[in-house]
Amino acid sequence: MSTTIAEGALTFTFAADAEASKYDDWSFYRNQFQQGCFTDNKAVDLLCELNRSAWLIEVKDYRAHARTKAVDLADEVAIKVRDTLAGLVAASVGANDPVERAFARRMVRAQRMRVVCHIEQPAKASRLRPRVIEPDKLKLKLRTLLKAIDAHPIVMDRSGTAATLPWVVS
Template sequence: MIEENNAIVEGRLTFHFEPLIQATKYDDWSFYRNQFNNAFGGAKAIDLIVIDSHTTWLIEIKDYRAYQRTKPIDIGDEMLGKVRDTLIGLVAAKFNANDQEEKRVAKRALGTNKLRVVLHLEQPQKHSRLFPRAINPVDVIQKLKQKLKSIDAHPIVVDQFSLKPEMKWTVEG
């Protein structure tokens, strides 16, 4: 599903994009679900691909305000696999997607001048024993910088209150 100049809902969060921004839920693409998902023994997917005039943003969304993280894999390592698989998926979609709109978006995403990686991480504002702030964003950024430097030397970890000025969207929820 391709969303342009609109909003995308992911769980309890709604992402609102400025005009002329193209945003899509990559993990909902027909190409990903029906053609690519089983590649390499199971491909992973970033949640959102957002394209502005010069930049393609790969955005993974994690919201731990109501439920704690239960996956045994480190969140940084999870991100690395999703970024890798999504980039491979975009290249494959550019050439082989059956949906022409997905093929067009993949081509546009791969044609920008810059690639940025974002972990949108919501955690309890007031942590408690029941809902601790278990993930240190600084640790995640450090791991992503080390492992993704050839893709994005400055990956970003944000929540809805710490979006960067270059991000052409807002988040509520």
């Protein structure tokens, strides 16, 4: 049976043999880690583990509201990846929920880490809703920032869902 997770207006349907979770909903993240080690830890939106590959997925949907944060998007994603990895290591030994602890262990012990930034932008650029994020530039900067974790991060939208990914987005 496949796992379906809603993230805002998007729905992620994961392959039947993949294990997926909404990390920022974890009890460990909310109650033990978010304000515990350092103040204001960040988190990627979704985690997926399949065939010893750990997927860290950050979702951004700018179709309804434009980006207003001052921090560069690539920097924001890199910080979320860093904080999520630290949280997963901590959860793998200290999570009170045994399901979260076991999932964190599988993520930490994965043979390969993959980072995905799923970004939706307005279909038609306008003055009111310009297409401000250039996927190629974002991918290049993420590659530089995250090369020790994933030398080939993926920047995608719904139209670019690849058959090689263990999920589809609608």
